Amino acid sequence: xxxxxxxxxxxxxxxxxxxxxxxxxxxxxxxxxxxxxxxxxxxxxxxxxxxxxxxxxxxxxxxxxxxxxxxxxxxxxxxxxxxxxxxxxxxxxxxxxxxxxxxxxxxxxxxxxxxxxxxxxxxxxxxxxxxxxxxxxxxxxxxxxxxxxxxxxxxxxxxxxxxxxxxxxxxxxxxxxxxxxxxxxxxxxxxxxxxxxxxxxxxxxxxxxxxxxxxxxxxxxxxxxxxxxxxxxxxxxxxxxxxxxxxxxxxxxxxxxxxxxxxxxxxxxxxxxxxxxxxxxxxxxxxxxxxxxxxxxxxxxxxxxxxxxxxxxxxxxxxxxxxxxxxxxxxxxxxxxxxxxxxxxxxxxxxxxxxxxxxxxxxxxxxxxxxxxxxxxxxxxxxxxxxxxxxxxxxxxxxxxxxxxxxxxxxxxxxxxxxxxxxxxxxxxxxxxxxxxxx
Numbered sequence: 345x346x347x348x349x350x351x352x353x354x355x356x357x358x359x360x361x362x363x364x365x366x367x368x369x370x371x372x373x374x375x376x377x378x379x380x381x382x383x384x385x386x387x388x389x390x391x392x393x394x395x396x397x398x399x400x401x402x403x404x405x406x407x408x409x410x411x412x413x414x415x416x417x418x419x420x421x422x423x424x425x426x427x428x429x430x431x432x433x434x435x436x437x438x439x440x441x442x443x444x445x446x447x448x449x450x451x452x453x454x455x456x457x458x459x460x461x462x463x464x465x466x467x468x469x470x471x472x473x474x475x476x477x478x479x480x481x482x483x484x485x486x487x488x489x490x491x492x493x494x495x496x497x498x499x500x501x502x503x504x505x506x507x508x509x510x511x512x513x514x515x516x517x518x519x520x521x522x523x524x525x526x527x528x529x530x531x532x533x534x535x536x537x538x539x540x541x542x543x544x545x546x547x548x549x550x551x552x553x554x555x556x557x558x559x560x561x562x563x564x565x566x567x568x569x570x571x572x573x574x575x576x577x578x579x580x581x582x583x584x585x586x587x588x589x590x591x592x593x594x595x596x597x598x599x600x601x602x603x604x605x606x607x608x609x610x611x612x613x614x615x616x617x618x619x620x621x622x623x624x625x626x627x628x629x630x631x632x633x634x635x636x637x638x639x640x641x642x643x644x645x646x647x648x649x650x651x652x653x654x655x656x657x658x659x660x661x662x663x664x665x666x667x668x669x670x671x672x673x674x675x676x677x678x679x680x681x682x683x684x685x686x687x688x689x690x691x692x693x694x695x696x697x698x699x700x701x702x703x704x705x706x707x708x709x710x711x712x713x714x715x716x717x718x719x720x721x722x723x724x725x726x727x728x729x730x731x732x733x734x735x736x737x738x739x740x741x742x743x744x745x746x747x748x749x750x751x752x753x754x755x756x757x758x759x760x761x762x763x764x765x766x767x768x769x770x771x772x773x774x775x776x777x778x779x780x781x782x783x
Contacts, residue, residue: 370481372445374643378630380452383469385623391461392603396543398620399654401459406648408451408501416444417641427549433500442489445640450494508547516542526565527669528695536693544663549652550779554663557771559764562697576758580673585686592753596688599750605690621701622654625708627726632716646715650708653776657707660772661700670697687755699757702748702765709744710773
């Protein structure tokens with residue numbers, strides 16, 4: 345009897361001790377990372393942020409969250425000595441009393457607010473996030489410490505970003521089209537100046553140089569009807585504005601992702617709000633993480649890796665574009681075949697080769713396949729808010745190839761720019777994984 349009483353007393357004692365310990369903090373989820381990405385995308389649409397620059401914003405913002413997680417989760421490798429010139433960050437004194445998941449999300453908000461031209465619009469989203477954190481049980485003391493920690497990390501990431509050379513671009517000479525046969529010229533309806541002609545000068549995150557994975561040379565320009573280039577012209581000509589099936593139009597529209605699209609309405613020219621290719625693939629990343637029930641740290645890791653791939657993919661592609669300076673199908677077809685021909689999609693304002701969508705889609709697919717496998721089926725609902733219905737895919741590779749061929753169907757790229765762009769992007773994706781010791 346005494347033994348039973350002693351055991352009962354001992355159990356009660358341990359129960360009392362455990363109840364007096366620190367209260368278990370609430371946990372955040374991968375969805376919280378996806379929400380920041382979606383809110384950044386909304387601001388990018390507002391600002392009409394070009395695709396390479398959007399990738400840069402995503403990369404550094406994700407790195408801020410990743411840095412916090414890597415300092416607190418032993419399973420997440422730190423980026424010091426992984427990324428080019430990435431420093432060993434100081435672990436903020438404010439880490440005591442903070443919650444690292446909360447700090448990671450806040451570090452992303454604070455970094456995006458400073459990077460994006462209209463980043464101030466994210467302050468409202470950040471406050472709503474903090475209000476939701478209070479509702480699920482985070483104390484004001486933990487929130488205050490987490491804000492201090494996030495601010496300290498964000499400042500260090502922004503210092504790293506500032507040193508990548510992007511700010512110098514504004515001091516470079518204005519890019520002027522050469523006017524030579526077979527080279528890029530501005531296209532209708534807005535005849536915009538070329539976008540980011542010096543983006544290849546930005547420091548890559550993992551690449552040894554911007555030209556490390558430069559694609560093979562494009563088919564040489566020629567107006568000879570027996571030439572390979574002229575045959576490419578005829579292929580695009582057949583897939584003009586009125587030469588597509590309904591299914592082909594659906595594919596082209598789904599992957600359009602052209603932030604520069606404009607529409608003439610009488611005497612008015614209106615901008616059409618669309619997300620960038622990188623935002624689309626980060627949306628797919630969020631879908632995959634949620635579907636696979638990835639935890640918070642895993643979601644941060646996957647999202648950051650894809651974002652790094654996007655930035656390096658665009659740097660690699662843009663080095664190719666302004667090296668080859670190749671004419672767009674619309675310009676060549678109108679000049680040499682049919683002056684009234686129109687592509688189904690609006691031609692983006694930069695040189696044709698290689699295909700940016702092909703490069704960054706292959707890069708993203710290589711990374712996502714590593715994390716989720718070669719037969720990951722999912723429904724891509726990324727652009728529902730922009731009036732684009734969902735599409736189902738049986739793998740990331742299938743999605744990447746469809747994204748690539750959409751540029752041919754849309755009439756804005758030649759076939760070799762697409763095929764070689766896929767090869768180029770796959771190399772970038774595998775290189776990113778190798779640098780992070782993922783393969």
